[in-house]
Amino acid sequence: MGFNQSAKAIIHHFTEPFQFETPYMGEPEFIPELFMAYESWGDPDNPAILVCHALTGNTHATDPDAPDDWRRSWWPAMVGPGKAIDTNQFYVLCINILGGCGGTSGPATVHPETKTRYGLHFPIVEMEDIVCSQKKLLDALGVKRLYAVIGGSLGGFQALVWGRMYPDFVDRLIVIASSAYSNQFMILTNRVQIDAIQMDPLYQEGNYLEDNPPDVGLRLARMVGFTTFISPITMEKKFSKYHASQREPYADASFHQQMFHDAENYIRKVSAPFTTDFDANSMVYLLQTWNHFDLAIKYGSLAKALEPVLAKTLIIAATGDNLFPPYLSEDILKALEATGKKASLTIVDENYGHDFFLKPNIILEKLTDPIVRFLEK
Amino acid sequence: MGFNQSAKAIIHHFTEPFQFETPYMGEPEFIPELFMAYESWGDPDNPAILVCHALTGNTHATDPDAPDDWRRSWWPAMVGPGKAIDTNQFYVLCINILGGCGGTSGPATVHPETKTRYGLHFPIVEMEDIVCSQKKLLDALGVKRLYAVIGGSLGGFQALVWGRMYPDFVDRLIVIASSAYSNQFMILTNRVQIDAIQMDPLYQEGNYLEDNPPDVGLRLARMVGFTTFISPITMEKKFSKYHASQREPYADASFHQQMFHDAENYIRKVSAPFTTDFDANSMVYLLQTWNHFDLAIKYGSLAKALEPVLAKTLIIAATGDNLFPPYLSEDILKALEATGKKASLTIVDENYGHDFFLKPNIILEKLTDPIVRFLEK
Numbered sequence: 001m002g003f004n005q006s007a008k009a010i011i012h013h014f015t016e017p018f019q020f021e022t023p024y025m026g027e028p029e030f031i032p033e034l035f036m037a038y039e040s041w042g043d044p045d046n047p048a049i050l051v052c053h054a055l056t057g058n059t060h061a062t063d064p065d066a067p068d069d070w071r072r073s074w075w076p077a078m079v080g081p082g083k084a085i086d087t088n089q090f091y092v093l094c095i096n097i098l099g100g101c102g103g104t105s106g107p108a109t110v111h112p113e114t115k116t117r118y119g120l121h122f123p124i125v126e127m128e129d130i131v132c133s134q135k136k137l138l139d140a141l142g143v144k145r146l147y148a149v150i151g152g153s154l155g156g157f158q159a160l161v162w163g164r165m166y167p168d169f170v171d172r173l174i175v176i177a178s179s180a181y182s183n184q185f186m187i188l189t190n191r192v193q194i195d196a197i198q199m200d201p202l203y204q205e206g207n208y209l210e211d212n213p214p215d216v217g218l219r220l221a222r223m224v225g226f227t228t229f230i231s232p233i234t235m236e237k238k239f240s241k242y243h244a245s246q247r248e249p250y251a252d253a254s255f256h257q258q259m260f261h262d263a264e265n266y267i268r269k270v271s272a273p274f275t276t277d278f279d280a281n282s283m284v285y286l287l288q289t290w291n292h293f294d295l296a297i298k299y300g301s302l303a304k305a306l307e308p309v310l311a312k313t314l315i316i317a318a319t320g321d322n323l324f325p326p327y328l329s330e331d332i333l334k335a336l337e338a339t340g341k342k343a344s345l346t347i348v349d350e351n352y353g354h355d356f357f358l359k360p361n362i363i364l365e366k367l368t369d370p371i372v373r374f375l376e377k
Numbered sequence: 378m379g380f381n382q383s384a385k386a387i388i389h390h391f392t393e394p395f396q397f398e399t400p401y402m403g404e405p406e407f408i409p410e411l412f413m414a415y416e417s418w419g420d421p422d423n424p425a426i427l428v429c430h431a432l433t434g435n436t437h438a439t440d441p442d443a444p445d446d447w448r449r450s451w452w453p454a455m456v457g458p459g460k461a462i463d464t465n466q467f468y469v470l471c472i473n474i475l476g477g478c479g480g481t482s483g484p485a486t487v488h489p490e491t492k493t494r495y496g497l498h499f500p501i502v503e504m505e506d507i508v509c510s511q512k513k514l515l516d517a518l519g520v521k522r523l524y525a526v527i528g529g530s531l532g533g534f535q536a537l538v539w540g541r542m543y544p545d546f547v548d549r550l551i552v553i554a555s556s557a558y559s560n561q562f563m564i565l566t567n568r569v570q571i572d573a574i575q576m577d578p579l580y581q582e583g584n585y586l587e588d589n590p591p592d593v594g595l596r597l598a599r600m601v602g603f604t605t606f607i608s609p610i611t612m613e614k615k616f617s618k619y620h621a622s623q624r625e626p627y628a629d630a631s632f633h634q635q636m637f638h639d640a641e642n643y644i645r646k647v648s649a650p651f652t653t654d655f656d657a658n659s660m661v662y663l664l665q666t667w668n669h670f671d672l673a674i675k676y677g678s679l680a681k682a683l684e685p686v687l688a689k690t691l692i693i694a695a696t697g698d699n700l701f702p703p704y705l706s707e708d709i710l711k712a713l714e715a716t717g718k719k720a721s722l723t724i725v726d727e728n729y730g731h732d733f734f735l736k737p738n739i740i741l742e743k744l745t746d747p748i749v750r751f752l753e754k
Binding site: 183184185187188189191192195196199201216220223224226227232235236238239240261263264267268291322325 | 560561562564565566568569572573576578593597600601603604609612613615616617638640641644645668699702
């Protein structure tokens with residue numbers, strides 16, 4: 001694979017077919033074999049905690065060899081020895097999600113019979129398929145029970161689905177910066193991202209060449225995403241002091257008559273590596289998985305959807321998260337309380353924006369204490 | 378022109394060169410002739426009010442023959458007989474902005490010597506150039522004084538610049554849903570839109586064919602813009618009840634495996650006509666004009682920038698405007714008050730989102746009274 005798949009990820013190969021939870025046009029869907037990529041930390045005899053990554057994440061929650069490289073350690077302040085998810089106390093696993101491109105089966109995986117990538121022939125992925133494949137891997141690894149499932153953003157979707165699909169298997173859910181359904185802003189901004197990829201002429205209806213993928217569309221999609229990951233206030237703090245005041249021609253003649261602010265250079269620069277780290281079809285699939293995540297619609301109401309949950313739940317939201325505003329977390333709390341579940345909501349006073357749950361200083365100052373207390377026996 | 382230029386617009390042709398305010402690389406810039414498109418309503422002997430349109434607007438503020446067609450009447454609830462901008466009391470003008478494509482000179486205009494479109498050879502447009510060209514037209518039309526200048530969003534930028542450039546010419550400024558500078562969120566989201574257009578292979582570094590323009594990029598840009606025009610709350614009200622619950626294949630095979638919500642269909646549908654209404658280079662130019670609008674940087678501080686203003690100013694903002702949040706209006710007020718100007722700020726309790734100033738019911742219920750009172754002698 002050409003994507004950001006750490007050499008440290010272990011790939012578990014299931015040679016039997018994997019059936020998806022939801023049929024398509026009435027027909028059950030399956031893939032003939034299943035790869036599941038994961039990494040783990042700590043003693044397997046300790047209680048197990050599953051760390052669920054967000055949309056474009058991977059198995060590299062933390063790498064002691066590269067704690068400051070976000071491409072090799074996306075959650076080092078949260079996961080590690082003495083951290084909130086303490087690898088001295090717990091056996092911690094992080095699994096690349098189905099449909100992704102970090103080693104687990106997805107549209108960029110080669111089909112064993114056709115010897116070509118699945119592309120758009122990969123079955124539609126719903127959150128239940130992701131969680132079901134994670135359960136299959138944990139069973140294979142001999143994990144008998146999860147002390148906790150923790151995730152932010154799309155990782156929080158997984159934690160909630162874990163709670164309802166496998167109530168006897170999981171004792172605690174930690175749902176950060178997340179929701180029990182996609183709101184219409186997410187649906188719209190995700191649609192713009194999908195269209196940006198699919199309208200790139202190189203996309204070729206999903207059959208793009210491996211060495212000539214729709215990088216322009218993928219990069220544009222990432223730029224759209226970026227405008228939602230941090231708050232306008234954070235953008236102002238981050239960029240406004242560097243605000244360009246002169247009219248300067250842009251060095252690249254192909255962008256004649258451009259005048260760039262540092263913010264504009266930054267968003268282009270941070271979006272560029274994404275095209276080597278991620279597969280365009282994976283991005284399309286997972287954005288659709290996100291857009292179709294709605295436990296209320298799927299199960300009649302949020303309360304009905306979460307009725308099977310036996311785990312106790314900690315929900316964390318931040319005031320300045322415009323992508324997953326706190327009302328979405330309040331909706332989870334209400335739904336859990338409606339059927340008498342043990343649940344609590346912590347709203348952190350923090351205006352950083354949606355990515356607050358990934359920022360080391362915010363994790364250490366504002367998230368570690370509530371999580372450590374919640375995980376105490 | 379192939380764009381949304383009303384048959385009702387009058388094109389004033391200045392046959393002498395028009396010099397831009399800001400030199401480029403130290404050299405003065407000019408175009409050999411200038412077209413200015415405008416429409417007017419009411420008796421020219423009445424006090425004159427200039428209505429300034431927003432980014433992609435045009436001269437058609439109102440059309441008594443088509444008050445319900447937003448492409449022919451973009452502000453019918455604000456401008457008309459008995460309306461806040463009362464065409465029975467005032468001589469009302471609306472001028473298409475320099476760099477636009479509604480009849481006024483812009484990159485889609487044909488250069489008189491080369492007989493080809495200016496394209497990226499059109500000089501960079503700054504807000505001062507727009508206002509200076511408007512003044513030139515008003516002088517030609519014999520307008521001696523403006524009773525008021527009113528505008529929302531980019532129209533508000535124009536009103537502020539009118540106040541500082543021609544203090545003796547304008548008595549009142551009405552600045553709605555606007556700012557005295559672009560914040561970093563605007564700069565980022567505008568950059569994504571510019572890139573969406575320029576990365577379309579049909580863009581051809583601005584030299585696209587008239588009959589094969591970069592429609593895909595322009596439409597994507599509009600979709601990005603749309604995610605900022607109304608608030609997430611409005612999106613929820615507008616779309617969530619139609620939320621799709623079934624996995625349905627999309628009819629168009631080229632979008633295999635798509636599952637659309639009504640919100641997604643809507644954003645695509647509303648963005649489609651934009652490609653026939655607007656020129657891609659115009660959009661690039663005006664987004665850059667927006668991104669470079671910063672009176673504080675240009676003149677040292679907002680207070681210094683607005684120091685020359687003699688007009689009294691009414692500023693209106695709305696609580697749920699995420700694109701131009703009320704703090705930006707507060708900054709205008711503070712800057713005006715710092716040098717003892719007559720100014721007041723009305724913050725409307727309205728969560729519709731940035732486009733509130735275009736919505737007829739909001740105009741009638743929440744904007745008309747403060748504007749009518751402000752315009753009283």
